[in-house]
Amino acid sequence: MMIRKLFERPDRVRQDLRVRGRLVGRGAAGKTGLLTAVADGVLNEFFPESGFSPGYSDPLISNEERVKREKRLEITRKTGVPQTLERSTVSFELLEGAKPLVAVDLVDEVGQDFTNTKASSDEDSKTRFREVQNDLSRADVAWIITSCPPPEFGPRHQKQLAKDIGNALENLRAAVTRRPPGRPIPVGLVLTKADRIADSAEEARSLMADDMLRQFLAPLVNFCRVADQVADCAIFPTSSFGFGNSVPGKNQADRRGGPENSDAFEGNDPGDLIRDPHSIRPFNLQPLVAWSLMAGLKHQDVLVADDGPTPEAVRIARLLARDIESMDRWIVTVKG
Secondary structure: OEEEEOOOOOOOOOOOOEEEEEEEOOOOOOHHHHHHHHHHHHOOOOOOOOOOEEEOOOHHHHHHHHHHHHHHHHHHHHHOOOOOOOOEEEEEEEEEOOEEEEEEEEEEOOHHHHHOOOOOOOHHHHHHHHHHHHHHHOOOEEEEEEEOOOOOOOHHHHHHHHHHHHHHHHHHHHHHOOOOOOOOEEEEEEEEOHHHOOOOHHHHHHHOOHHHHHHHOHHHHHHHHHOOOEEEEEEEEOEOOOOOOEEOOOOHHHHOOOHHHOOOHHHOOOOOEEOOHHHOOOEOHHHHHHHHHHHHHHOOEEEEOOOOOOOHHHHHHHHHHHHHHHOOOOOEEEEO
């Protein structure tokens, strides 16, 4: 038995497959909204070429997740996307008909663990921070989350943005240095809340050219380009609930107990409430999920047996690549 990259030996790969995704970003960056929209707007949607669909092979689990999803959406409609006070996970399977192909876990850590833990913090906080870092270092794909600035972008917003990107970079750098040699991680640079600055996907594209996005996220882009521990990397502008489906929510500082506990732009989160949970049309999330699965499979280390069967993993990854090409997508390639 030998350890090889998935695509180095497309004829000999193990069959059990799992992709573990981890989200990194400050509080109020849009991580919870992303997972809520993935659970509601991406699961059970068929990919265009392969016919794959993210979902559940067990109807009991599907029913349980549906009830949870409906509760989350109702809370979001009434009071806004809830603050993440503990780790939350969206788990599903990539299905081909009724056959589960890949087990998937997308994990949203508490944003304050990334941004507020210091060398002088209490031991419990530092222990939790180290656990989060170690978990990120073992992930198969990372989503680095940054929210789109509000239309009234000014010096204070610029300072906050620089802080957010710098903190995300520090956490990513620390995590990848813990990875085993030869295990680079794919990184999706996810820009959330594009509906803050645009009323449609077309308008968002006209306002944010590809080079502008690379410049906007320049520290992260430059790091991912040169770091050997980073495999594929791309930028994904997103809107979790679609365009025209959000209204200004209650001030985040009020919701969290005061401005000293809020690290959102100016204490506000404009895309906070959704008008109608039944009209959610996530923007660019299906391409993000498909890319993450493809890249997560592509860069895994796998056990190779010379007498093993032709691998499903290679077939799945190649079909996902064809799916992505057929999707209405906005992917700005950085590396890979």
